[in-house]
Amino acid sequence: MQQVLARGAESVIFKIEQWGSPFVLKWRQTKPYLLKDIDSHLRKLRTSRECKMLTVSRLLGVPTPAVYSVDLDKHMIMMDFIPGTQFKQLAGQISRSDLSSLSRGFGKLIALLHEGNVVHGDPTTSNVIVDDKSRMWIVDFGLSEMNATLEMKGVDLHLIYRALETTHWDLQETMLDSTLEGYVDILGSTAEPTLSRMKEIRERGRYH
Ligand SMILES: Nc1ncnc2c1ncn2[C@@H]1O[C@H](COP(=O)(O)OP(=O)(O)O)[C@@H](O)[C@H]1O
Ligand SMILES: [Mg+2]
Incomplete structure (x- = not known):
């Protein structure tokens, strides 16, 4: 089951069900107005940065969703769904x-x-x-x-x-x-x- 939770300027947030629990898939979309190589580079950079910084920030005491997996080629992060x-x-x-x-x-x-x-x-x-x-x-x-x-x-x-x-x-x-x-x-x-x-x-x- 997949449900679109939010659609931002640069990403789509899906709520999915896995192992009987809800999770979020954040997918960074292509930006058609950017050159293909630049676009892919930026999406990869932001995806990997987001993964790292979600964890770094949690270590500093800031509640953030835990990351379960990341696919840099598909520009996707799977993380905890935060109900709220x-x-x-x-x-x-x-x-x-x-x-x-x-x-x-x-x-x-x-x-x-x-x-x-x-x-x-x-x-x-x-x-x-x-x-x-x-x-x-x-x-x-x-x-x-x-x-x-x-x-x-x-x-x-x-x-x-x-x-x-x-x-x-x-x-x-x-x-x-x-x-x-x-x-x-x-x-x-x-x-x-x-x-x-x-x-x-x-x-x-x-x-x-
Ligand atoms: N892990 C999550 N659990 C629940 N809701 C989320 C989660 N991540 C994002 N959202 C919701 O989706 C919206 C868009 O996600 P966000 O990461 O801010 O993407 P964007 O870069 O497109 O702004 C957030 O404002 C929030 O309401
Ligand atoms: Mg946002």
């Missing part, structure tokens, strides 16, 4: 105080990544799944990187800022403040340079 709702969808349906505590949790998870010198690369609320115990899981690590510099971490925070601004304009203040609170909960004063870098990047306007 995208944080993006949930955000408009819950109380302000729940929204605030989930956002704070999101900030903590991003901080755990940054503390381990990892950036997510696409830290939007659609890449966060909230399960029925309000536990948060992070997915979509195809743009994630290790050995992150201060600039890369600043960009990661800036991307959060921009994602909240564009997708949750009416809730952005609550979400942003709480996310940054969670970030500082974990990193304390060591968050300072990254927060200033985020502001600097914002003022630079380079990524707008």
Whole structure:
């Protein structure tokens, strides 16, 4: 049995059944507008990066689906199915105080990544799944990187800022403040340079 769970810009997410349990197959599609060799190279790179970073991030304390198999030639990853709702969808349906505590949790998870010198690369609320115990899981690590510099971490925070601004304009203040609170909960004063870098990047306007 195969069911399409999501269809993103670059991939299709199937829910499958194997050994009596649900799993997810993430398949990176061809992009017709790219040259064939570049396309295949990029899909392979992102597939292998995603596999590695799902595991690296879990070791840093961030809940991520476990990977069971990967096929680099078919650009496919088989991983745990995480039952839950995208944080993006949930955000408009819950109380302000729940929204605030989930956002704070999101900030903590991003901080755990940054503390381990990892950036997510696409830290939007659609890449966060909230399960029925309000536990948060992070997915979509195809743009994630290790050995992150201060600039890369600043960009990661800036991307959060921009994602909240564009997708949750009416809730952005609550979400942003709480996310940054969670970030500082974990990193304390060591968050300072990254927060200033985020502001600097914002003022630079380079990524707008
Ligand atoms: N392991 C998983 N378990 C449950 N849902 C998932 C899983 N992986 C992805 N999804 C769902 O599919 C959506 C798209 O997956 P994602 O990895 O973000 O792909 P894309 O690169 O296309 O954005 C996610 O936002 C999430 O809702
Ligand atoms: Mg995604």
